[in-house]
Amino acid sequence: MTSPEFTDPHAIAHDAADAIRSRLSLASVDMGLVLGSGWSAGIDRLGTVLGRLPLGELPGFSTPVVAGHGGDLVAVALPTGKTAVVLTGRTHLYEGRGVEPVVHGVRTIAALGASTMILTNGCGGLDPSWGPGTVVAISDHINLTGVTPLRGATFIDMSKAWTPSLLEVVERIAPGIPTGVYAQFRGPQYETPAEVRMARIIGADLVGMSTALEAIAAREAGLDLLGLSLVTNHAAGVTDAPLNHAEVIAAGEEAAPRLASLLADITAA
Numbered sequence: 001m002t003s004p005e006f007t008d009p010h011a012i013a014h015d016a017a018d019a020i021r022s023r024l025s026l027a028s029v030d031m032g033l034v035l036g037s038g039w040s041a042g043i044d045r046l047g048t049v050l051g052r053l054p055l056g057e058l059p060g061f062s063t064p065v066v067a068g069h070g071g072d073l074v075a076v077a078l079p080t081g082k083t084a085v086v087l088t089g090r091t092h093l094y095e096g097r098g099v100e101p102v103v104h105g106v107r108t109i110a111a112l113g114a115s116t117m118i119l120t121n122g123c124g125g126l127d128p129s130w131g132p133g134t135v136v137a138i139s140d141h142i143n144l145t146g147v148t149p150l151r152g153a154t155f156i157d158m159s160k161a162w163t164p165s166l167l168e169v170v171e172r173i174a175p176g177i178p179t180g181v182y183a184q185f186r187g188p189q190y191e192t193p194a195e196v197r198m199a200r201i202i203g204a205d206l207v208g209m210s211t212a213l214e215a216i217a218a219r220e221a222g223l224d225l226l227g228l229s230l231v232t233n234h235a236a237g238v239t240d241a242p243l244n245h246a247e248v249i250a251a252g253e254e255a256a257p258r259l260a261s262l263l264a265d266i267t268a269a
């Protein structure tokens with residue numbers, strides 16, 4: 001179901017963009033970043049903060065409900081002279097507000113005129129050798145949510161959804177960084193071992209509860225797209241250990257300096 005404010009999701013994205021421009025007096029925006037679990041510590045490393053707004057004050061946004069999921073929009077002047085808009089939190093499908101709020105941040109960044117979108121997340125790893133703290137560049141995704149942010153005959157080409165040239169930039173900055181296929185589940189429950197085995201069989205390397213729907217919206221907007229996943233835990237059944245949210249937060253905190261450096265190098269490239 002769609003909440004009334006999202007009757008026209010592109011219109012409310014433009015409303016949010018207008019509010020951001022006027023409150024932060026931004027001339028232009030070149031790229032957007034969404035920072036998932038473990039990624040939000042490094043904003044100051046990206047460049048000079050031009051301004052910060054609580055997401056809940058902007059049209060269509062709500063205050064994220066999960067600890068460690070931030071809740072601000074931060075404008076940053078990058079060393080390259082470009083401007084980035086960073087969201088330190090996101091809305092997840094499991095919040096039950098529908099699919100439009102989940103991709104509203106991406107649509108707002110597109111409405112601000114950005115040409116590149118970087119999506120980051122915390123996720124479960126299916127490869128036993130990818131322990132907590134491993135960073136994986138997303139090469140493709142599988143949308144297992146059963147929904148899409150698109151309406152009508154919007155037949156978006158997804159054959160190169162994750163921009164190859166951006167993956168080449170990441171490889172140049174972090175040689176040998178693993179790449180993988182990210183599968184988005186609805187959540188909020190973690191997968192069963194059987195669901196993890198299914199994900200493996202259908203080609204996934206990572207499982208999460210975000211990112212794929214945002215990627216579809218980014219491609220609909222024609223944005224170049226890069227995804228970076230932080231493996232915070234082995235997915236269910238990969239090892240015998242049970243999953244817990246405290247482990248997720250701890251893995252993010254431990255990896256924070258490394259993630260901050262990586263993002264700073266990528267956005268400065």
Ligand SMILES: Nc1nc2[nH]c(I)nc2c(=O)[nH]1
Pocket residue numbers: 037122123124125185187189190191207208209232233234235236243248
């Ligand atoms: N679906 C899913 N989402 C996640 N998010 C994080 I952090 N870890 C997981 C995980 O193991 N499975």
